[in-house]
Amino acid sequence: MKRNDGRKNDQLRPITAKVGVIKNADGSAMFKLGGTTAYSAVYGPRDLYPRFKQDPEKGLLRCDYNMMPFSGHGERVRPGGGRRSKEISMVTQNALLPVINLKGYPNAVVDVFIELTETDAGTRCAGITAASMALADAGIEMKDLVISLSVGMLDGQLLADINGKEDCELGATDIPIAYIPSMDKISLLQIDGEISREELKKALELGKKKCLEIYEIQKKALKQKYAAKVKK
Template sequence: MKNLLWSVEEMKRNDGRAPEELRKMEAKTGIIKRADGSAMFRIGETIAYAAVYGPRELHPKFMQNPEKGLLRCNYNMMAFSGSGDRVRPSANRRSREISMVIEKALEPVLDLTAYPNAVIDIFIELVQTDAGTRCAGICAAAMALADAGIPMKDLVSALSVGYLRNEIVVDINGEEDMNEGATDIAFACLPITGEISLLQVDGEIKKDVLLKALEKAKEAAKKIAEVQRKALKERYHDKHDA
């Protein structure tokens, strides 16, 4: 049977990975010249681009807050990005909901009180998708904020963790995500401190299993952070060598 999620012989996943193995990752920064900061993050076949503009004065003025700035995210899944359905290019309710989730995941690393009456805009485009889209968007956005020179107390690293066939698996792919009865956990944290900034559980899972899944997610997030930091360091050296 071709669609088995696990190989009987090797007890591996449908793409050959071990339960705690991440898909191949790639990250770059400074890819959109007109933006104040930008980044690309790829994990498996999911590719996210992020561009940061600001901090800049918030308009209209009635939205300004003299005590703190605003972090505003716009998440968009491009048409024919590989999700299986044609995605409307215009904003929709799901995109707005995910945008708000990403804002909340990123806010803990920023001191928005340093930017009264201002806004930091983040635009995220998913150009290709195979599960873990919001998590890839968070990774790209965190790198873009750092590339923009905005002070951050840490990066934010994110991934999807699954619980299927009584096994915890990190970084689920599209086929695993569609598996009936699977539990999908969207997770983001500050890799240095381990502080969780996003936790969304879709499906049923026991508390003790969830706690084990979170520990595996934190370890995987450290590996993602290494890829993010490497890309930022390469960008820094390129700037100073130019």
């Protein structure tokens, strides 16, 4: 069976990754996966206010996910805060936290902003992938990069990288995951739809395999920015 955009079941949409795209941020990255584009900017470590949020033991990671008003269509595109964006900001934070060492920044905060300029499903995944590159670019201490991708199930077929049509119109089961390669751990797992236990296991294996492909692209993008500066 061919997918609605002509891809194979385990084929990702075309990927573009760039680091250092936002000049005023301490670290930034862009990650484009087909029709979904995420920009991430990292600021900090910097002063944390309101003051009651300060933690003398470790720094705080604060994530903000936002779809831009022109980023797509459908009921989901609502810029600004909302139930949905709040939830995604929270899962993004949880997905990134296991790799980040905030011990060195007591009472401070690392701010991660994720803005989606184009949305075609898989926005939280593109956001997390971009954010982990931006954090590395900002020089934050971290154990590894985090890669995120949605896998899914449609008509009994396992699919990698669900697109908007498959998700909204065809009713695929959507499983966004975030993967930390060096620890072989999953730091984000959500399921929207139905899937059996056996199939879920297979879906996760597929997801991990595909995440490693994106990992190489992430590394290349990061190295490119700094290598260009060294050689010139």
